[in-house]
Amino acid sequence: xxRRLAFCFFLLLLGVAMPGxxxxxxxxxxxxxxxxxxxxxxxxxxxxxxxPLRGYGEGAxxxxxGRLYVYDNVASVPGPVIHVKPGGKLVMRMFxxxxxxxxxHGEDEFYNFHEVNTTNVHFHGVHxxxxxxxxxxxxxxxNFLKYELEIPKKHLPGFHWYHTHAHGSAYLLLMGxxxxxxxxxxxxxxxxxxxxxxxxxxxxYRLGKSNLCDGMTMEExxxxxxxxxxxxxxxxxxxxxxxxxxxxxxxxNGQHKPTMNINRGEKTLLRxxxxxxxxxxxxxxxxxxxxxVAAIDGVPLKCTRELKDNWLYFTTATRYDVVAxxxxxxxxxxxxxxxxxxxxxxxxxxxxxxxxxxxxxEITFPLSFPLTNVSYLTAxxxxxxxxxxxxxxxxxxxxxxxxxxxxxxxxxxxxSETCFREHxxxxxxxxRENYHGFVVPLGATVEARVFGDPxxxxxxxxxxxxxxxxxxxxxxxxxxxxxxxxxxxxxxxxGELRDTIPILDGVTIIRWRAATYTGEVVYHCHILTHEDxxxxxxxxxxxxxxxxxxxxxxxxxxxxxxxxxxGRFFFLVLAIxxxxxxxxxxxxxxxxxxxxxxxxxxxxxxxxxAAFSYRGDExxxxxxxxxxxxx
Numbered sequence: 001x002x003r004r005l006a007f008c009f010f011l012l013l014l015g016v017a018m019p020g021x022x023x024x025x026x027x028x029x030x031x032x033x034x035x036x037x038x039x040x041x042x043x044x045x046x047x048x049x050x051x052p053l054r055g056y057g058e059g060a061x062x063x064x065x066g067r068l069y070v071y072d073n074v075a076s077v078p079g080p081v082i083h084v085k086p087g088g089k090l091v092m093r094m095f096x097x098x099x100x101x102x103x104x105h106g107e108d109e110f111y112n113f114h115e116v117n118t119t120n121v122h123f124h125g126v127h128x129x130x131x132x133x134x135x136x137x138x139x140x141x142x143n144f145l146k147y148e149l150e151i152p153k154k155h156l157p158g159f160h161w162y163h164t165h166a167h168g169s170a171y172l173l174l175m176g177x178x179x180x181x182x183x184x185x186x187x188x189x190x191x192x193x194x195x196x197x198x199x200x201x202x203x204x205y206r207l208g209k210s211n212l213c214d215g216m217t218m219e220e221x222x223x224x225x226x227x228x229x230x231x232x233x234x235x236x237x238x239x240x241x242x243x244x245x246x247x248x249x250x251x252x253n254g255q256h257k258p259t260m261n262i263n264r265g266e267k268t269l270l271r272x273x274x275x276x277x278x279x280x281x282x283x284x285x286x287x288x289x290x291x292x293v294a295a296i297d298g299v300p301l302k303c304t305r306e307l308k309d310n311w312l313y314f315t316t317a318t319r320y321d322v323v324a325x326x327x328x329x330x331x332x333x334x335x336x337x338x339x340x341x342x343x344x345x346x347x348x349x350x351x352x353x354x355x356x357x358x359x360x361x362e363i364t365f366p367l368s369f370p371l372t373n374v375s376y377l378t379a380x381x382x383x384x385x386x387x388x389x390x391x392x393x394x395x396x397x398x399x400x401x402x403x404x405x406x407x408x409x410x411x412x413x414x415x416s417e418t419c420f421r422e423h424x425x426x427x428x429x430x431x432r433e434n435y436h437g438f439v440v441p442l443g444a445t446v447e448a449r450v451f452g453d454p455x456x457x458x459x460x461x462x463x464x465x466x467x468x469x470x471x472x473x474x475x476x477x478x479x480x481x482x483x484x485x486x487x488x489x490x491x492x493x494x495g496e497l498r499d500t501i502p503i504l505d506g507v508t509i510i511r512w513r514a515a516t517y518t519g520e521v522v523y524h525c526h527i528l529t530h531e532d533x534x535x536x537x538x539x540x541x542x543x544x545x546x547x548x549x550x551x552x553x554x555x556x557x558x559x560x561x562x563x564x565x566x567g568r569f570f571f572l573v574l575a576i577x578x579x580x581x582x583x584x585x586x587x588x589x590x591x592x593x594x595x596x597x598x599x600x601x602x603x604x605x606x607x608x609x610a611a612f613s614y615r616g617d618e619x620x621x622x623x624x625x626x627x628x629x630x631x
Contacts, residue, residue, distance in 0.1 A: 096143055204279055219233070282311055311339060
């Protein structure tokens, strides 16, 4: 019995993750709010992952070593679905249980892989306080982060996600599976919210060089991080034989080509996310069904849009809410295919209704969503103009780092007085001088021209933290890489609200409102190999007397307290209390021996202050000079 318990404890520490062993899509673990608060503890642990494969022979598995979220002693890809409500609060503790790491600190860590066992959490797509959703704060092995994230009362319901975002390890950890769904539930009579639904986190393991991606393979990352826990991806047959790796391996909720069952004629909500830090994806849906897009990047469309050609484009981090209606009555699996690979990612199986199943929902398409009183998304009248440049034209090849430019005019690809270009160099803080003019008053609407990269056929995806933006237009560069392209070919249409879009070679115009929150706001390329190599920066939102009042949160910043730091803080408080007690005892003793009668009050005061060794009329000439303000 003792050995059995010891073995079970060993497995618990190892955190073995079995995302799903069957072909049917397995349900995800979920965390719901209680009395307005969603409380969740996550641990990050090293786990040996083994995923059963379809099409590789019976018993074949994909295995690798990953760093995964552990909830309630179960490691999984993805992490649990976290639910919150508008006006509610998320209380999350994230414990880093990973092992030590060996890295020499230096300036090049701002544009290189480093500290790959250090992590944090970013709440992607959520309109939240940047002092809480703060990607500059991290937890090294043995420490933890505490997040207390207030959800605004007027926050729209929507499908978002959370993932690791520590600079230097973001690509490695996210592509290894350190992410999970984040849903802001509806508090109104939303007809879409009442539908049966599936959360589908499409994930990609880059195992070889393909045209889908501009990022390192898992093997290349293993070489780059040296001895700091390699992933060692392999495909093994039932007999243990090592099989060839594909270039790209797609999983859905940690399963390979799972089957999702829906009822014939029943409207079903599919919440799709491309949970990746690299690559792009075209998904083709079966023609036997009808699909209606209801929301993009967590924001409802004003009116649902039917997919005429049954395809959707995903850049990294894109999310769609799609309502599926399948009338096909044949008992077969309908493939959902990656367009370029022409390989199924998952299957839809249509079932006939049974007596115990609910009747189809009475919803007529197109369906309208009145977006009223959503001030934080309103960006109609710009009051400030800035340029952003993703061009890497002046960076040598192979690129030692990536840069972002910003200023009043970035039409030229070179660093200049009108366009400051930099690679990531850390947190900038509250000093306006650090932002080279990119400071925005609270409540202002910013219109930005974003210049694409003429050196890379794969568009850099731009992601803004805190605030969604409106896509206005795209003008291709004459003779450029995307001269004959339009944004509609990438599934992006004028007037849509997004938090991440591909930036093509040319000029893309976007607008956003710096609403609700002040502080340092991050924006970056969501190809996270580029972000880890420097393609991230920030702008400052500051409070203005003429602007709106900042919405205060209960916790101004996420609490970061390592176990060692907590102990030191406790003893510091004890020491201060001890000194205060000694001082009070001394004052009381003096008071008792020198009662403050009017006749001797002045004399007693002089004697008390004379007891101190330091006298105001002693000291050097410099010490006796009055203090002056430094300029």
